[in-house]
Amino acid sequence: MVDGVNFNPFTGKVFSTDEINQLDTNKDGVVSSSELKDNMSWLSSQSVDEEGDIAIGDENTDGVTGTGNTNSSSGTTGASDLTEELNAAVDQYIEAYMQQHPELSQAEKSSLITFIKTESAEYINTIATMSNSVVDTDAITAEMTAFLDTAVQQRAADITETNATLDNYKNNVDSNYEALSQYTDAADNDYVTGAEYEQMKEQATAYLLGTMLNGAEDTDFLASLNADYKNNSNYQAAMEAINTINSETDPVKVQEALEKAKSAIGNLIGTQNLDGTSKLNDAVIANDQKIADNEKAAQAAEYKEQLGQVVDQMVESYSNAGGNWYKNELPTEEDVDKYAAQLNNMMTAFLEEYTGDGTNIEREFRAFVNGAMADAEDVQEELGELTNTSSADKYTELKDVINSTGTYISDSEAEEIVNTASDFIINQLAQGISDIALLESVLPGYASNEKFVEAKSLIENISTSGTPAEDLEKAKQLINDMMKEVGAEKIADGVKNQKMPAITISDVDYEKFTSSIPGYDNGDSWETGRYRKSDSAKDAIQDLAKQQLEALKPQLMAMLKEQMGADYDEDKINSLLDDAIYQTINDFTESGFGTRKSGLLKRRGTVNIKEIVDAFLTKFQQLSANQAGETDPTKNPVDRESVMADTTLADAYQDKSSKTIKGFGQAKLEAKTQLQIVATQLKSQLRSQLGSEYNSSTINDLVDQAILNTLNSLESVGSNKKGIFAKVFADIYRVNTADITNKFFDEFDKLYEEAQTKKAENNA
Numbered sequence: 001m002v003d004g005v006n007f008n009p010f011t012g013k014v015f016s017t018d019e020i021n022q023l024d025t026n027k028d029g030v031v032s033s034s035e036l037k038d039n040m041s042w043l044s045s046q047s048v049d050e051e052g053d054i055a056i057g058d059e060n061t062d063g064v065t066g067t068g069n070t071n072s073s074s075g076t077t078g079a080s081d082l083t084e085e086l087n088a089a090v091d092q093y094i095e096a097y098m099q100q101h102p103e104l105s106q107a108e109k110s111s112l113i114t115f116i117k118t119e120s121a122e123y124i125n126t127i128a129t130m131s132n133s134v135v136d137t138d139a140i141t142a143e144m145t146a147f148l149d150t151a152v153q154q155r156a157a158d159i160t161e162t163n164a165t166l167d168n169y170k171n172n173v174d175s176n177y178e179a180l181s182q183y184t185d186a187a188d189n190d191y192v193t194g195a196e197y198e199q200m201k202e203q204a205t206a207y208l209l210g211t212m213l214n215g216a217e218d219t220d221f222l223a224s225l226n227a228d229y230k231n232n233s234n235y236q237a238a239m240e241a242i243n244t245i246n247s248e249t250d251p252v253k254v255q256e257a258l259e260k261a262k263s264a265i266g267n268l269i270g271t272q273n274l275d276g277t278s279k280l281n282d283a284v285i286a287n288d289q290k291i292a293d294n295e296k297a298a299q300a301a302e303y304k305e306q307l308g309q310v311v312d313q314m315v316e317s318y319s320n321a322g323g324n325w326y327k328n329e330l331p332t333e334e335d336v337d338k339y340a341a342q343l344n345n346m347m348t349a350f351l352e353e354y355t356g357d358g359t360n361i362e363r364e365f366r367a368f369v370n371g372a373m374a375d376a377e378d379v380q381e382e383l384g385e386l387t388n389t390s391s392a393d394k395y396t397e398l399k400d401v402i403n404s405t406g407t408y409i410s411d412s413e414a415e416e417i418v419n420t421a422s423d424f425i426i427n428q429l430a431q432g433i434s435d436i437a438l439l440e441s442v443l444p445g446y447a448s449n450e451k452f453v454e455a456k457s458l459i460e461n462i463s464t465s466g467t468p469a470e471d472l473e474k475a476k477q478l479i480n481d482m483m484k485e486v487g488a489e490k491i492a493d494g495v496k497n498q499k500m501p502a503i504t505i506s507d508v509d510y511e512k513f514t515s516s517i518p519g520y521d522n523g524d525s526w527e528t529g530r531y532r533k534s535d536s537a538k539d540a541i542q543d544l545a546k547q548q549l550e551a552l553k554p555q556l557m558a559m560l561k562e563q564m565g566a567d568y569d570e571d572k573i574n575s576l577l578d579d580a581i582y583q584t585i586n587d588f589t590e591s592g593f594g595t596r597k598s599g600l601l602k603r604r605g606t607v608n609i610k611e612i613v614d615a616f617l618t619k620f621q622q623l624s625a626n627q628a629g630e631t632d633p634t635k636n637p638v639d640r641e642s643v644m645a646d647t648t649l650a651d652a653y654q655d656k657s658s659k660t661i662k663g664f665g666q667a668k669l670e671a672k673t674q675l676q677i678v679a680t681q682l683k684s685q686l687r688s689q690l691g692s693e694y695n696s697s698t699i700n701d702l703v704d705q706a707i708l709n710t711l712n713s714l715e716s717v718g719s720n721k722k723g724i725f726a727k728v729f730a731d732i733y734r735v736n737t738a739d740i741t742n743k744f745f746d747e748f749d750k751l752y753e754e755a756q757t758k759k760a761e762n763n764a
Contacts, residue, residue: 082137083128089141090120093148111249112152119151120144158251165258166213166245173210177287179203184284191276204280205265212242212261220290224283225269238264300351303358307351307365311343314369338464345466346372375469379462382472386430392561392568394424395438399569402492414488421491422480428566429459429475437501437567442486442494451482496691500569502628503576503621509559510617516555519609526612528605530598537595541605542585542655545593549581549616575642576627580620582645586654587619588612634756638685640745647681649674652737659735667733671740672711678741679703682748702755706748713743 094116098109123144169176180203187196211217222229229235241261248254272278319336331339350368354361398420405413421438428436434456439446446452455475458465465471483491505513514520526548528540556577561568588607592615595603626639644653651657661667683703687694 082140083124085137086120086124086127086141086144089144090116090124090148093120093145097152108249112155115155115250116148116152120148123147155251158255159249162251162254162258166254169206169210170213171210173207173214176203176207176210180207181284181288184281184288188281188285192272192278192281193276194272197272197276197278197280200280200284201266201269204269204284205262208265208269209238209261212238212265213245218287221283221287222268224286225279229268232268234264234268237261238268299358300354303351303354303361304347306361307347310362310365311340311347314343315340341464342376342466343369345464347466349466372466372468375467376463376465379468379472383430383459383462386427389427390561390568391424391428391431391433391565392570394427395566395568396570398424399495402495405492409488409492417488417491418480418483422476422483424566425479425483426455426459426476429456429479431565432460433565438491438494438498441498442490443482446482449482451478455479455482499628500572500624501564501567503560503564503624505617505621506563509563513556513559514610514613514617517552517609517613520613521610523608523610525606525608527596530602530604532602534595534603537603537605538589538593539605539655541593541595541607542589544605545588545607545612546581546585549584549612552613552616553577572627576620576623579623579639579642579645580616582650582654583623583641584612584616584619586641587615589655634753634760636686636745636749636752637689638682640742643678643681643685644741646685647677649677649737649741653741656736656738658737661733661735663731664733667735668711668714670735671714672707674735674737674740675707675710675744678744679707698755702748702751706744706751709747710740710744714740 094113097112097116098104104112127140127144180200183196183200183203187193187200192200208218208222222235226232226235238261241257241264244257245254245261248257269280270278315336318331318339320330346369347365349372350365354364356364398417401413401416401420405417409417425436425439428434434447436446439452443449455478458471458475458478462468462471462475519525526541526544528537528544531537531540553574557570557573560573561570592612593605593607596606598604623639644650647653659670661670683699686699
């Protein structure tokens with residue numbers, strides 16, 4: 001260190017060790033100003049700087065050497081005059097340099113002038129403090145010029161080096177990221193070491209610095225490091241330094257800003273976690289995936305354009321001759337559009353799986369299309385089978401499976417229930433039916449269920465799918481998974497509790513059905529053979545009408561099966577039709593059946609075809625509506641006419657016929673016998689309707705009490721000939737089946753309602 005002097009004023013460089021040893025005359029280890037002045041002649045006599053390569057006074061140095069004494073003459077002067085002359089020389093130096101370098105921008109010129117002025121001011125100040133006597137101004141000016149040449153050259157070298165460093169960051173963004181990715185991939189095993197992380201961090205800093213310098217920062221990558229990175233102080237410090245680099249021309253300041261930017265970016269990247277993981281590692285992996293996806297998408301776009309031309313050719317060929325060529329027919333516009341959509345979807349599916357290098361992509365695509373088209377034919381055939389299978393039959397299969405299980409459902413039975421239910425739903429979707437009553441009962445809101453929505457979409461679009469076989473299998477699996485989530489027990493309960501909706505025969509179906517009945521539209525009647533007795537003719541027409549209505553059942557059931565689909569329940573429909581026939585005959589027995597003369601002494605039974613058929617269809621729809629309606633749990637759920645239709649008393653009840661019996665006791669016994677027949681069938685139907693709610697003991701008590709109440713009411717009739725148990729004359733009594741059983745049902749219905757109401761109150 002030199003006392004008051006930092007450098008050799010003739011060379012512009014720090015004193016070397018040899019110079020200090022020579023100048024330090026008192027050997028105190030310090031070069032003082034006086035020692036420096038005493039030895040000026042020695043310093044000025046050195047032709048070459050110990051630590052540099054610039055010769056003092058060398059006219060051939062690269063710069064503007066010699067310009068300093070352009071307007072000066074050799075001589076000597078004092079310190080004050082020397083300072084003035086040297087400042088003038090500096091101005092001449094700057095002017096000459098600017099003339100020699102017109103390529104400099106205004107900012108570069110301004111920065112360079114400031115640099116030269118600063119450097120020369122320090123030089124001149126040092127010379128002035130050492131010059132108390134007359135000196136050689138030419139020699140001093142020449143040495144200052146050499147000093148400025150060296151400084152300017154060094155500054156230029158520094159600028160070149162700094163610019164090279166910046167260009168390296170800017171121009172090697174991709175290669176820096178590639179190196180980062182490779183480092184990460186190599187280090188990303190069970191544990192990333194500290195050394196590996198530092199290597200990754202250094203490369204990441206270079207990558208991010210390059211993007212920032214280019215004004216195109218990687219926002220996704222930065223967000224992976226810090227979601228709110230724009231408000232992070234390290235990011236802001238880095239950007240401030242980047243702005244300085246972009247606006248500053250002083251290489252020293254640029255270098256300082258560059259170091260600040262690197263440090264701030266490093267801080268933003270952060271350190272490793274204790275377990276070796278880091279946000280940097282995660283960010284690189286995520287970015288690698290994004291790059292891979294983008295590259296794949298770009299390549300796919302090229303392939304798509306190439307294969308799009310192939311698709312156009314295939315569609316053109318199909319449109320002109322490739323349709324129903326074997327029928328000598330061209331495809332319709334709709335067929336062509338469908339074929340084009342199918343090919344485009346196949347192209348999409350092909351590209352999603354394609355791993356080739358593109359060399360034979362057209363041939364490979366055509367082979368893929370051939371296979372997919374074959375799959376499409378198989379799928380359409382399978383869907384055709386599903387469509388041709390009645391929903392009612394599929395639902396019946398499900399009911400049969402459920403009915404075959406006991407109270408406990410085994411694992412194998414549960415699997416069969418789920419699979420059969422899934423098949424039924426796929427059958428519905430294949431037929432374009434998505435309003436499925438069973439699903440609504442077991443999975444409310446099913447229409448928005450993700451699995452159902454996706455399966456429905458797959459089925460609807462399968463005709464133009466690029467992967468029809470896969471789509472059908474996926475749809476089946478989705479529905480099966482959905483039904484597994486519902487569970488076999490819930491499915492079984494849903495089926496058992498499923499109500500058949502009210503049946504309304506449309507005007508179109510009504511007309512179609514009735515127009516097939518001979519005589520319906522002509523006002524014709526069904527007529528019996530000839531009978532002597534009018535009652536015999538009425539009995540015969542009653543039987544004939546019943547036979548004719550029963551003959552209509554198969555045709556009507558087939559029509560309802562097609563109309564109702566999965567809602568069609570053959571057993572219930574059959575039962576409703578039987579009840580409708582029975583009740584229609586019962587109603588017509590009063591006044592609908594008539595007789596007409598046939599000859600002098602005989603009569604034929606007769607009934608208008610249109611009237612009785614209309615009454616039958618109306619009764620059937622009425623019974624269906626009653627069954628579909630909300631039931632009152634306190635009311636007897638069994639219809640009395642359906643009970644009577646299944647007993648041996650059906651004809652007597654329907655004909656409202658009576659038995660004449662001698663003796664009140666015998667008549668009462670007959671009434672009791674008939675009521676017990678009715679009671680047996682009533683309990684059977686109640687057991688079927690109530691299921692697990694059926695209480696045998698309670699029902700038996702109610703039935704017995706209803707019979708007792710009915711028989712007791714008979715005893716009060718006495719000789720009333722209009723009573724339900726009327727005394728005809730003497731000891732002869734008439735037992736009317738319809739009157740007795742209706743009284744019984746009235747009594748039972750009342751007792752049942754009272755019992756159910758009391759039960760509900762106790763449970764409340």
